[in-house]
Amino acid sequence: MASQQRIFTAALVVIGDEILSGRTHDKNIAQVATWLQIQGIRLKEVRVVADETPSIVEAVNTLRARNDYCFTTGGIGPTHDDITVDAIAEALGVPVIVHPEARAILEEYYTTRGGLTEARLRMARTPDGASLIPNRYTGAPGIRCGNVFIMAGVPSITAGMLDALSGQLEGGAPLLSETVGCWVGESEVAELLRETEKTFETCQIGSYPFWGEGRTGANFVIRSVSAEDLAACTRALVEGLAAMGRPAVPGGI
Amino acid sequence: MASQQRIFTAALVVIGDEILSGRTHDKNIAQVATWLQIQGIRLKEVRVVADETPSIVEAVNTLRARNDYCFTTGGIGPTHDDITVDAIAEALGVPVIVHPEARAILEEYYTTRGGLTEARLRMARTPDGASLIPNRYTGAPGIRCGNVFIMAGVPSITAGMLDALSGQLEGGAPLLSETVGCWVGESEVAELLRETEKTFETCQIGSYPFWGEGRTGANFVIRSVSAEDLAACTRALVEGLAAMGRPAVPGGI
Numbered sequence: 255m256a257s258q259q260r261i262f263t264a265a266l267v268v269i270g271d272e273i274l275s276g277r278t279h280d281k282n283i284a285q286v287a288t289w290l291q292i293q294g295i296r297l298k299e300v301r302v303v304a305d306e307t308p309s310i311v312e313a314v315n316t317l318r319a320r321n322d323y324c325f326t327t328g329g330i331g332p333t334h335d336d337i338t339v340d341a342i343a344e345a346l347g348v349p350v351i352v353h354p355e356a357r358a359i360l361e362e363y364y365t366t367r368g369g370l371t372e373a374r375l376r377m378a379r380t381p382d383g384a385s386l387i388p389n390r391y392t393g394a395p396g397i398r399c400g401n402v403f404i405m406a407g408v409p410s411i412t413a414g415m416l417d418a419l420s421g422q423l424e425g426g427a428p429l430l431s432e433t434v435g436c437w438v439g440e441s442e443v444a445e446l447l448r449e450t451e452k453t454f455e456t457c458q459i460g461s462y463p464f465w466g467e468g469r470t471g472a473n474f475v476i477r478s479v480s481a482e483d484l485a486a487c488t489r490a491l492v493e494g495l496a497a498m499g500r501p502a503v504p505g506g507i
Numbered sequence: 508m509a510s511q512q513r514i515f516t517a518a519l520v521v522i523g524d525e526i527l528s529g530r531t532h533d534k535n536i537a538q539v540a541t542w543l544q545i546q547g548i549r550l551k552e553v554r555v556v557a558d559e560t561p562s563i564v565e566a567v568n569t570l571r572a573r574n575d576y577c578f579t580t581g582g583i584g585p586t587h588d589d590i591t592v593d594a595i596a597e598a599l600g601v602p603v604i605v606h607p608e609a610r611a612i613l614e615e616y617y618t619t620r621g622g623l624t625e626a627r628l629r630m631a632r633t634p635d636g637a638s639l640i641p642n643r644y645t646g647a648p649g650i651r652c653g654n655v656f657i658m659a660g661v662p663s664i665t666a667g668m669l670d671a672l673s674g675q676l677e678g679g680a681p682l683l684s685e686t687v688g689c690w691v692g693e694s695e696v697a698e699l700l701r702e703t704e705k706t707f708e709t710c711q712i713g714s715y716p717f718w719g720e721g722r723t724g725a726n727f728v729i730r731s732v733s734a735e736d737l738a739a740c741t742r743a744l745v746e747g748l749a750a751m752g753r754p755a756v757p758g759g760i
Contacts, residue, residue: 271713274550275684276540277728278715280533283555287529297527299562300555302536305713309552332694333714334701373697391718408716431528441585444626448587460524460558461586462531463661465644475530 262295262425265317268302269310269328269338270407281409282327289416294425295323305329310341318345318402323423328407330394332373338404339397343381346399353380356395363393388418427479432488435507438500439463440472446494447474454487456480464507473506515548515679518570521555522563522581522591523660534662535580542669547678548576558582563594571598571655576676581660583647585626591657592650596634599652606633609648616646641671680732685741688760691753692716693725699747700727707740709733717760726759 266286272278280302287297298321303309310326318324329338343350356378357370364370377394380386387396387403389411396415397404405415436443440463451459460475474491478484492502519539525531536553543550551574556562563579571577582591596603609631610623617623630647633639640649640656642664649668650657658668689696693716704712713728727744731737745755 268553271711271730272715272728273536274540274553275682275728275730276537276542276544276550277684279537283526284529284532287527289529291529297529298557300521300527300553302553304551331714331716333697334704335711335713368692368695371694373694376697377694410718429528431530439621441624441626441630442621444586444629451587458524458588460588461584462525463584465663475525475528477524477528 260426262323262423263298263321264290264295264323264325265298265321266300267310267313267317267324267326268300269305269326270302271305271335273302274304282405282407282412285409285413286325286327286416289420291428293420293423294428295423296429305335305337307337307341307344310338311345314342314345314402318400321401323401323403325403325405327405327412330377330397330404330406332376336376339379339381342399342402342404346381346402348382348399350379351382352378353384353386353397355386356380359386359395360393387415390414390418429477429479430481430484431475431477432484433473433475433506434488434492434495435471435473435503435505436495436500437469437471437507438495438498439470443472443495443498443500446491446498450487450491450494453490454478454483456483457487459487459491466507471507475506513679515576515677516551516574517543517548517576517578518551518574519553520563520566520570520577520579521553522558522579523555524558524588526555527557535658535660535665538662538666539578539580539669542673544681546673546676547681548676549682558588558590560590560594560597563591564598567595567598567655571653574654576654576656578656578658580658580665583630583650583657583659585629589629592632592634595652595655595657599634599655601635601652603632604635605631606637606639606650608639609633612639612648613646640668643667643671682730682732683734683737684728684730685737686726686728686759687741687745687748688724688726688756688758689748689753690722690724690760691748691751692723696725696748696751696753699744699751703740703744703747706743707731707736709736710740712740712744719760724760728759 301313384399457478463472495502554566637652710731716725748755
């Protein structure tokens with residue numbers, strides 16, 4: 255039981271001018287967040303930083319120190335704007351090397367695709383002491399250095415890397431959740447939410463309002479590591495809403 | 508000319524457990540990023556933090572100190588999990604007050620909607636010394652305290668608040684961009700990109716690969732504050748691609 259109580263945390267650093275300019279809508283935050291939930295790891299913070307070495311170094315060094323795991327996405331391709339490996343090596347205080355295993359993977363991958371050029375060989379560069387995260391799509395692997403996991407920016411490739419890491423990282427009890435929706439203004443139920451949350455110590459209730467069909471509604475998300483408390487808290491909330499003449503919609507609206 | 512060279516920067520703090528859990532896909536990062544571009548303000552960093560006071564205080568205090576503007580989204584509703592105003596007051600070292608103007612707005616808004624309850628009155632609370640950002644959708648205003656702009660989490664309401672702020676903030680020359688696409692592996696053009704960027708000092712070139720129709724392609728985004736340099740750099744890149752037998756697609760693929 256005690257070991258189940260240990261909470262494992264992670265942070266994500268999204269590296270990319272294209273996100274900060276608004277040109278590209280990030281898809282990696284939601285994808286990494288969802289994957290971490292399943293691994294029983296709590297995503298505590300995300301930072302989106304520019305393609306600039308000092309910004310990457312600061313974010314990675316702050317976040318790897320205060321979390322069990324630190325993930326990065328973006329900036330590991332073959333072009334001049336791909337500076338993630340160099341920046342993280344600097345953050346870790348180690349040199350960049352050409353990783354022999356990564357080089358072998360790329361040599362094989364490019365055998366039928368025009369050969370391993372100097373630009374492509376850039377993708378075999380890793381901080382010294384790293385291991386690789388397989389990428390079944392384009393050869394170029396992700397990189398693990400201690401608790402730092404360096405992944406691609408292209409969401410489909412990141413998905414493959416996460417898949418390769420599934421079940422590989424130690425996690426705690428996953429945070430469970432239940433959602434109930436209700437056609438009610440959230441200000442009308444503020445007191446009920448506060449009191450219900452207070453009654454169930456292991457539970458948090460989030461309230462997410464929306465407007466639709468000319469009416470006001472909200473979804474309430476109850477979260478807990480205890481399945482029992484989660485069920486009891488959800489039941490109490492549904493009963494409280496019913497007592498106000500506001501039937502709850504299981505699963506949300 | 509000299510005043511045009513001053514670069515104005517902003518940061519965004521997205522406050523929300525629902526984003527970190529993967530339940531909700533954030534839409535405010537792209538929306539705020541795009542809006543800032545038009546105002547001539549450079550978005551330098553985004554942080555997504557949990558609904559926890561210390562996390563909000565740390566992010567806001569770090570980012571407001573090193574940027575011209577610091578925006579936040581989320582956590583300003585009527586329920587117990589809406590702690591943004593209190594956290595930012597703590598960050599600024601000022602008390603929370605009930606803002607008379609905000610109270611008047613809410614009183615009017617709720618006249619025909621069941622009256623101003625205690626929960627609803629929470630939305631009139633601001634850090635002391637704040638001014639308001641109008642919200643034409645639901646009455647409850649956004650809040651400005653010095654260079655900190657506190658906005659809603661619901662993207663359509665945030666959009667209204669950004670609209671109210673349009674043209675109100677001092678910005679510099681907007682960062683202009685051109686995109687060209689090409690059916691080419693980015694590793695094949697890595698050298699061309701690097702050399703072209705080096706030739707045009709005010710320009711940055713970003714390379715964004717993709718896979719589609721069974722082929723490999725990339726979009727190249729050239730950015731500059733100088734329209735002249737941007738045009739010249741784009742022309743040089745297109746000519747370089749043509750010389751390799753790789754015709755560029757204006758506007759991207």
